[in-house]
Amino acid sequence: MSLYNRIIKKPWPYWVGGILLGIFNVILLTTTGQSWTITTGFLYFGAHILNIFGLQPSDWYYFRQNTWLLPGETFIRNYYTVLNLAVILGSLIAVLWASEFKWKKIKNKKQLFFGFLGGILMGYGTRLSFGCNIGAYFSAIPSFSLHGWVTAVFMLVGAWIGCKVLLKYIL
């Protein structure tokens, strides 16, 4: 099998993905002092939109209490934006090299509803648990912070409840 086929055409085994993601996260921490996180970037993007509409999210208690930005960064110009756009583009490049890109439409209203609702739930949850299953799990457990392990256990509980909903209403 040619190298092109092996890297681009055939899906990689999960363990290859796991090893690479682990190594990338270590490189990120070593070179930038930051580990991989995502959702705080979503929040800052949202805050930027609110800013455009003339609301002042920077007055919110949350933003007065927490600054997750590097010195000099703004709601839109920050490392989360760089990282998140790069992940989307990296995925797009991978799909295109395999010639597998396709616009995939939303199947029905149910999918739309649960997608949007699930998004809101995830977003809300991340503000309580200090991150998603990347920031509060994938990057937190290797940081030796107890909240990573607690997140793992209760995310499993949440997933179990989600599966009940999935089987009853969605599938």
Place this chain on the structure above:
Amino acid sequence: MSSSKIEELKKRRQKENKAKSSQIPYAAIFTVVAIVIYGVFLKINLKYSTFWIIGLLIGFTIQRSRFCFTASFRDPILVGNTSVLKAIIIAFIIMTIGFALVQYIFVGDSEIFDIYNIPGQIHPVGIHTAIGAIIFGIGMVISGGCASGTLMRIGEGFILQIVVLVGFIVGTLLGARQYEFWDKLFISKSPTVYIPQYIGLPIAMIGQIVILILLYFFVDWYDRKNNLMMM
């Protein structure tokens, strides 16, 4: 075989052929764009150049390996399959060693840990962690993908995931808006527990690796016992 079935097969074959039309020129264009942006970052902001290149590699990797963090929680429950979870445990073992080294260099020989500045994700733990994680867990299963999966699928062309992303942004804003309530109720009263604070970094590292290895074998055993896909 009935003729309608043959027609159906023909149609499917046509579809497959259509999908196989080459997108490599676009791939080349986007790769060049990514590299040019990397070059610009190298000049204006070295740190951003690292975030950019690692982000690209992460996106490429999760797409190629169909890596889904949601599946690592959902599939063991739904179908008894733990193959993604096992890959994540391998990643955890690698990162436990890597993060420990980085933190060790930062902390040095000092006995007092400056837990608010140690590299990594170190945050208060308490009831809010459990509530947030449960809400997140429900959300990721019903929407069919978490944050990384959402980004990856947007790259793949899923329109649904753009909706999930909008919901995600709305959710983080709502959460931040009501943060004061949760902060006063739980978060401000909760401790930040950095495990090496109590047992030292070397023991924390070795202990965590042992736990992860044991977890790997347990999860492997669970898979062999429960996996519906294997039967």
